[in-house]
Amino acid sequence: MSQFREIDKDHCPYCKASLIGDPIPQEYIDKGYYGEGVTHYRREIGIEDRDLDRCVEYQCPDCGGRWPVEIVRSE
Numbered sequence: 001m002s003q004f005r006e007i008d009k010d011h012c013p014y015c016k017a018s019l020i021g022d023p024i025p026q027e028y029i030d031k032g033y034y035g036e037g038v039t040h041y042r043r044e045i046g047i048e049d050r051d052l053d054r055c056v057e058y059q060c061p062d063c064g065g066r067w068p069v070e071i072v073r074s075e
């Protein structure tokens with residue numbers, strides 16, 4: 001797991017593609033649809049575990065590489 005310790009969550013850990021997507025329209029931000037400080041959509045794809053009923057992995061839209069959600073959150 002330590003291989004993901006230094007992960008930069010704004011880039012794919014494999015191909016280093018930026019995971020920052022298009023800017024979120026200001027009106028949606030104003031309506032509170034997104035968390036505080038969130039200004040852009042994310043490009044990574046959430047992989048859900050049907051048994052756990054939550055997102056357990058992210059997948060890079062460019063190279064298809066996957067990495068565990070837990071590691072990304074544990075900074």
Ligand SMILES: [Zn+2]
Pocket residue numbers: 012013014015016017060061062063064065
């Ligand atoms: Zn990638």
